[in-house]
Amino acid sequence: MKKQFVAIFLAFCFVPKFRCSDEKYHNDESAETRWNRYAEFLRFYGGGDAISSGIDPKDFTHPGLSENQPNAPIPPPPALPGLPDLNITAPKFFCFNYNLTSINFTCDHLERSNPRPTSVHRLRPSDIDVIAAMGDSITAGNGAGADCLLEVIIMGRDLTFSIGGRASLEDGALTLANILRTYNPNITGYSLGSGPASSIEKARLNVAIPGARSRDMLDQAEVLIGRMKNMTDVDYDNDWKMVTLFIGGNDLCACSDISAKEFANNIKEALDLMHSEMPRTFVNVVQVILVTEINKLTTPDCHLAHGIYCPCAKEFYNTDWKDVFELTKAYHRAVEDMILYGQFDTRDDFTVVIQPFFEETYIRENDHNILSPDCFHLSEFGHQISAMSLWNNLIEPAGQKRKAWNYGDVVECPGKPGKRNCKR
Template identity: 45%
Template sequence: MKGTLLMLSLFVSQSLTLSQGNSHCDDDNSIDNSSDGSCETSFGTSIYEPDKYTKVSNPPLGNPPTDERSSQPPSESFGMTDFPCDVSESNSPIPESVHKLRPGDIKVIGALGDSLTAANGADASWILSVFFEYRGLSWSIGGDKKLDKITTLPNMLKLYNEDLIGYSTGTGWLKRVKARFNVAVRGSKSTDMVAQARKLIEEMKKVRGNEYVYDWKMVTLFVGGNDLCDWVNATKGIQPEEYKGNIKEALDLLEREMPRTFVNLVQAPNVTQLAENTKKGCRVIRSMVCRSVIHGDRKKNLGDIIKKYRQELRSLVEDFYEDSDTFTVVVQPMFEEIILPRLERSDRVDGSYFAPDCFHFSRKGHEAAAKALWNNLFEPLGEKTNNFDPKRGIPLKCPTEENPYICTRKNGRACN
């Protein structure tokens, strides 16, 4: 055990350096050596200058021992071949109001957040692979392959608009070319959202040019897990009011600088539920990634803090962002209560929905999350699903000819 922890510690140290500068570019779910050590965007602008960073080599991951592999069966089938919604092209003109936005109207997609959006460990086979970011599989912003192979929000939207841009593909850090408009950074907290919002605005303006002000955009902001995991007591940690202020500052920046935008503001997860996973090794890993959930007194306080975080986000959106026809924010609550999937005829948590660290989503978990977010889009306020139960199955909801719009507070029940 001590040897494993030492190896993890060394890998964390290396990975922090790698996250700032790595001599690999990604392509089609692989990481390949680039010829010059730099990563070029598809528009020819270098976004990584290797001379600025200390180079380190990747740790030799090799083949993990059998008992450290993911519990996700290698024969697991993914994707969706029976998408139930009508994706025929609409004859309606592009709307002038965000409250009349349909899936096919969305041209650009982006995301802000932490490792759950960067998709750390989504296709990891053992514990050290969790430090790799499988951005192309990310529930809210990944766009690898097509929907019949991988279920993500962008892959569903691509059925309505094959010209959708901004989604991530492949595997790699933020500075890799195919991260595109996924500006999430692992370890991020609410205090980092303004910087991410600014980065997203800069990248979209650079890529879209004159079209930037005309494109309808969908941005998903999901952060709070690290804020909560770092919580110690009432005098340390990010207070609920501060959390709200951090999110508001980022949203205000988006409202000023990003016209024609629909923001999914996803509620922070209930990290205390991580303690329910009693799989061997999970407790040790939790002590490294989310200490708050393994200490009885902290865990009790954390439940109250989570409730206050969520109340603050609801009040924030109720007080602001409703009057504009070109910008809106909708709280999507599907992660408020995560019903951990259980193995059949057992009370043990089904680890196939999680990465080997028992914290991040596996590819299977990301697909379930994508379906849950899709459903929240078409559920009116007050009727949105707020429990995430991947094991039960998540039948998709669809826009209809009578109610074609993505739900906002202003369009009320007209959206569904």
């Protein structure tokens, strides 16, 4: 039975997948790297060892937004080599007008502040010494880099948008951590591999756990603080830290009507702990994604997956699915009200900033490029454009932050709106 499982697994994973004919969004991997990822999955599956407001305009802001670029034409999907013509209509795949296999990051280098700033409102990107993340399966990296359904179980933490540290921008690994590494090569905390949160040498300061909800953020904050204090390459009292908290999808998909007030209060408890325990900290709170966008994915495999992950948000299963949309918007408002109240701005070395790029992000019909093979988690490309959007939000001033990412957006430079950083 085990041999049959391995054979089926390898068959799924080595069948070529549709790709755009002249645009590529998945990083090339050596055969050895690819095999190691499969081996890690088999060990894990088999039960063995698991292989801003107030920021200085010269530093962390830019004064405006860039215009979207027109979308590139959509070529037909290439044929799968070696398979008979079954007269099946292939799903619609989209190509984009920039190539994320290599990022030419040409923003002006901002030297580290000298002396080191004591106020969070004087931070430059090069002043960030430590990066960390909290959340659920998206931050844990499930589906990032997956080429087949079975690979979604692998937690590709080194590819996640907020803290992934695989390779570099030059290799097409667009993550917030890799952008910050161009400013400070000595930054620490970013994830270096795949595996559970307990695998400290790979997860590093990514403490996200698949299935986590807002009620779990306090526990994750406790784990994060303890882990930071024990890391030899972190000067806990003096290093500037950036933490990204992204949660809420599982609260919405639990179909149990977790109220907006309860959701915001759960996040507040985690922020209260960080505010009391963490010196020199900048916290990004990324607003929850619009889970009801899964209704735009209508293929049979997506219907099946959504029936498992989030049936209450899917019209196919729930005629009252719009209630989930309204609850999502209520989550957004409750978190915004809680943070803008100002309770976390009582110290000069700590702040919490909402990054709203998911609030109004809508996908195209049956756009499978941004999602993993399970039609739910972000693909590697989805993480890349989320990283771009998080960075752009980060350098946009309060009141002017984009609430959506769009095809054609570019990686912006602090102080230089519209400067392109993606090779065509």
